[in-house]
Amino acid sequence: MLRKFVIGVAVIATIVAGVGTARLVLPRTDPTRGVVKQLAFLRAEIEGGADHAAQKQFPEGYFFLNALYGLTWVQVGLTDPARSADAAAEARWSLDRLQSADGTAPFDASLKPRYGVFHAGWTNWLRGGLIALKHSDAAEIDEFTSKSVEIATAFRTARTPFLDSYPGQAWPVDSVVAIASLRLYDDLVAPRFGQIATNWLAAAKTRLDPATGLLPHQVTPALVGARASSQGMIQRFLVDIDPAFARAQYEIFKDRFVNGIGVREYPKGSTGQGDVDSGPLILGMSLSATVVTLGAARVQHDPVADRLSREGELLGLPLTGLKTKRYLFGAVPIGDAFLAWSASARPLVAADQPELNGGSGWWRLPWLLVLWLPALILWGLVRRRRKRRRAH
Template sequence: MIVVLAAIVPRVWLGREPARLFDGDRATQDALAREVIAYAERDVDEGAFHTGSALFDGEWAFGTHQMTLLALGQIVLEHPELRDAYVPAMRRAADRLVDAGTLRFAASRWGEDPIAALDGDHGHAYLGYAALALGMLRAVDPETPHAALHDRIEAALARRLARAPHALIETYPGESYPPDVLAVAGSLGLHQRVTGADHRALLDAWSRTFRARWIDASGYLVQAGDARTGEARDAPRGSGTAIGAYFASFVDRDMARTLDEGLARRGHATFLGFGGVREGAEGDIDSGPVLLGVGVSATGFALASARIHGDRDRYVELARTAWLFGVPVDREGGGRRFVAGGPLGNALLLAMLTARAS
């Protein structure tokens, strides 16, 4: 009996809050959002992270602001009555997202400021992350002062994508990542919806090439490729597939479904009601730790796709694992924070937990 209870009680208890989040419960979402807002009010920069790499510290600060905008915007779209409470933090995150100090990590790789170089031909694919976040801001705050910059970034990304023979542009010199390019395409899809701009011809042509070249027969997404030759430079990975499925939902529902099916068919693993996603390769800074083949990042990222495609059971199984290792605790004032997450982890998890069909 003790063994049976030990197997059942944690599964039931750790599934209660995720089930409410899947259902869009406002109070449960808001408790997590309050802590993400608290981080936004501190103006997180690379000094908040200690990865041992200035590049990764900068990327993580950039990602914190991006995921803050996506998470809070998704909640506002689901609960419009929270707009006035959330938009000030979103505006603050947007200011930080496009600040030259935040973008210093990328400028150091390219030798040029990415905003000043928008008329140039270098890829700067990571700008897709910023553009997607600014699109989410415009969806709930059409009067944002960043609207003109958002349009300029999207115009530059569209031009670069149109000139990419293998549907890839570079993130950094000599480095191209299909998940990053899905963020670029996803940003254009969202830009089209919130502004009325017409990117359909470009995105249709891009999607056909991208699907044929960068989605493996397993349904997993190739992690890295050569933008010039179209050759793969890394194996398909669960983490890239999971975050890519989320980005794809903004631009190509069929592609998002294909990637989700790969995650469910090849990637999903479960034990006693706790779910995970197989990485398919050794761990690195992007995948996080890989334990018995299951990747930490892949598991967290896959929450978004499960919710977007209405897979409640898979979502709750994945979230149980996130709760077990993330250690959520109540905070003063009604907030709720994942102790193991930090600024990026809390913003990213909230974005994945609240993802919605576009």
């Protein structure tokens, strides 16, 4: 009886090792297929109230789940033009939810731009993405124009390059998104805000975190040095503002935060606690920062994106059906949203970046050992017991 049990466990371990090995080494074909299945899962979850549930977990839960859903569709539609009409419809649905009473409820309408730079920047980036799909009408272009002017005016009249997202609270990453949306406007509609972006970049360069040379995590009410939970986002958008500066910042970020199996929340050589931005830390690494860095690596044409993606397929317990795909059994839909957005990441303004040196493929070896060692041990036990039975 024990022998049959051990054989059964050995078979299961072998199947798990084989599936894991396939996820680590097999070539990939259609990059959007899995993302579209994730989006089908996310649409059903949002309609079932997952965005409201996410809002109870952290302040921008509702907003991010809807924004990332729409932005992922934008990226899918731009990558696969055959899906562009569907992508535009879904992005428009998402934008409507962001501008609804539920979408604006956590934000202060008295801020400049209205509702703060976080809400204004992300919604404007989504507006631009919708225009980029080329299924928009004149009214949507006019709205993109008026909101871009509002953002530009707020930057022009501010004494700092980092505007408030909430009263008395400012994170540089939110201003990066807003400035990127102005770059997107200039690329799609007409050159208008180039000087605003140039002035912003010059001012931002004078306010880098002295410990890392990167943009800080937070500047108001207190200065907080660079952290990966915001840096991953910054590196996603900075490439569409200034590709050369973005590449230099990304290389610093990669050197200080990215290690062999994930992304540290704090720079190498320092430690800190997890919070609502980073989520719980495991050996100093942030799962949310690691997922967002996947997207940053993709827009920088860094082969490390393939490593992070494959590790996600290995550890994320993906369940794929005929129409849907989800990770961690679908328990955290906002995690699926971040992953889908990162897995389909692409620059919207900048040209494709020069490919970075990807190094060797030896990073797979430790994972392969972890996968196959249990199966080998179990089959060794089966063989040993078989020899003992023959000896008797």
